[in-house]
Amino acid sequence: MQIVLIEGDGIGPEVTQAACRVVAAANVKVDWVKAAAGIPAAEQFGEPLPEETLEMIRRYRVALKGPCTTPVGKGYRSINVRLRQGLELFASVRPVNTLPGIKTPYEKVDLIVVRENTEGLYAGLEHEVVPGVVESVRLITRPAAERIVRFAFELARHRGRRMVTFCHKADVMRLSDGLFLECARQVADDYPFIRFEEKPIDNVCLEMALDPSEFDVLVMENLFGDVISDLAAGLVGPAGPGGGLGLVPGANYGTRFAVFEAVHGSAPDIAGKGVANPIAVIRSAAMMLEYVGRGDAGARIEAAVMKALKVGIGLTRDLGGDGNTNTLTEQIIKHLAV
Numbered sequence: 001m002q003i004v005l006i007e008g009d010g011i012g013p014e015v016t017q018a019a020c021r022v023v024a025a026a027n028v029k030v031d032w033v034k035a036a037a038g039i040p041a042a043e044q045f046g047e048p049l050p051e052e053t054l055e056m057i058r059r060y061r062v063a064l065k066g067p068c069t070t071p072v073g074k075g076y077r078s079i080n081v082r083l084r085q086g087l088e089l090f091a092s093v094r095p096v097n098t099l100p101g102i103k104t105p106y107e108k109v110d111l112i113v114v115r116e117n118t119e120g121l122y123a124g125l126e127h128e129v130v131p132g133v134v135e136s137v138r139l140i141t142r143p144a145a146e147r148i149v150r151f152a153f154e155l156a157r158h159r160g161r162r163m164v165t166f167c168h169k170a171d172v173m174r175l176s177d178g179l180f181l182e183c184a185r186q187v188a189d190d191y192p193f194i195r196f197e198e199k200p201i202d203n204v205c206l207e208m209a210l211d212p213s214e215f216d217v218l219v220m221e222n223l224f225g226d227v228i229s230d231l232a233a234g235l236v237g238p239a240g241p242g243g244g245l246g247l248v249p250g251a252n253y254g255t256r257f258a259v260f261e262a263v264h265g266s267a268p269d270i271a272g273k274g275v276a277n278p279i280a281v282i283r284s285a286a287m288m289l290e291y292v293g294r295g296d297a298g299a300r301i302e303a304a305v306m307k308a309l310k311v312g313i314g315l316t317r318d319l320g321g322d323g324n325t326n327t328l329t330e331q332i333i334k335h336l337a338v
């Protein structure tokens with residue numbers, strides 16, 4: 001099978017290569033079709049997200065992506081925002097769960113953040129009214145609101161989850177989140193067998209800090225989802241730089257295409273040293289395999305990652321180990337074999 005590979009920049013090439021090795025070790029034959037994005041693409045094509053890259057994903061439908069930096073100061077729009085809008089990847093999914101061997105103040109975290117990816121405050125609709133005054137439009141439309149909430153309920157149904165929490169700020173943003181909330185309630189009516197909860201986003205933050213095990217599937221607009229995704233990653237990661245960023249996978253789904261990527265950025269501080277934690281991208285690749293009908297291999301990879309974390313040999317520095325990208329990848333491959 002052919003899948004697009006965007007290595008990205010910074011630690012991107014190191015961690016995506018680790019993921020390709022693990023996929024091969026799980027006996028899935030993938031012909032990776034490389035496409036450029038990020039700093040290498042900006043240098044080569046003068047454009048950090050060339051149209052050719054979008055075309056390749058449209059052709060092959062699925063991509064595994066490393067972190068990509070959008071160069072600042074040249075008026076480029078965010079690569080991730082353009083990718084999501086250009087491919088209509090309307091749903092971002094971040095499963096966050098407690099991991100073996102990682103000490104955190106929380107136990108039994110097992111939640112999934114579903115974020116609307118195309119609208120909200122990240123719709124990119126900003127303008128200067130007069131010098132010193134700018135406006136950003138927070139776009140909410142009924143079709144997109146209904147689509148993301150239905151996606152969250154379908155995900156909950158397929159994965160046997162018990163509850164969907166809709167996060168909002170409808171008491172302040174009465175029109176925009178008022179509409180979103182109305183859509184959420186309507187869609188929830190179609191799923192009487194799954195508990196539906198609606199909560200102001202500030203309450204969600206407080207409760208997540210106190211007891212994240214309360215949450216199951218959460219669904220929300222773009223900006224809230226961006227913030228909550230990183231907050232949730234921090235609940236399951238070790239203390240120190242990066243926290244859970246090197247551990248949490250992510251996926252962006254549309255109706256026709258899907259792009260799988262880690263939560264973390266390109267980590268320029270450790271790039272090129274071979275010490276980055278590859279687990280987030282490896283787990284994203286496992287989600288990708290599930291999407292392309294190889295859920296068996298995806299589940300084996302996920303289990304091998306859990307075993308490697310539990311055994312704790314060859315772990316990278318962010319996990320408190322003295323290993324590197326290669327030693328951790330080899331441990332995961334070893335656990336795949338047994």
Ligand code: ATP
Pocket residue numbers: 011015067069241242243245246263264265266267268269270275276277278280318
């Ligand atoms: P961006 O703007 O691209 O999100 P950032 O600097 O805000 O970049 P990251 O690049 O994710 O965020 O880095 C934040 C911190 O986490 C850095 O100290 C980095 O070294 C660490 N970090 C991120 N990803 C990893 C990883 N996979 N392995 C180890 N450390 C990581």
